[in-house]
Amino acid sequence: MKYAEFNIDSNEIEFWNSTFGIESVLLNGKIISKKFSFSGIKHEIKLHARDLILESKYKQFDKKEIKLELKENGVLVKELLVKVDKSQRFFWMLIGVATGIALFKLLNFFYWST
Structure with a gap:
């Protein structure tokens, strides 16, 4: 299920999460990272000469939200809070x-x- 979308320099970065905890990150429609996560994980994104990190954070018994942070060189570029299905x-x-x-x-x- 698609949870979020980031647009950086006319490129589309999508965050997907399955019921079984498999997180996928797509760059312009192509999977560039796929990892299992129970409480969140970091995905590395190479975008031309830019090195980005998309970090998901999920607290199972908290607000039932996934916090997504897109960072470049450790600096927060964009942050989203999305409700868990x-x-x-x-x-x-x-x-x-x-x-x-x-x-x-x-x-x-x-x-x-x-």
Whole structure:
């Protein structure tokens, strides 16, 4: 799902994030970075002679927003706050509940089998 778009020197930088936590950065429609992230990560972008960093920051139990910072040489160029898709939050909540139930059953099994 496309979350944000930055326009720099008539170039389009897009930030996409999947339900499974795969972040993708596209430059003029071509994927230039693809990484797994649970709470945010840095993507390096080479734009002609410019070195940019697109950093995502996501706090799972905070405001349900992804903070995107586009930086050049450590200086903030642009910042965006985007809301996380509800289906993505629901998916991760289900994984948390399923993991908790599985751990409970596993530990309960080992406790009663000894």
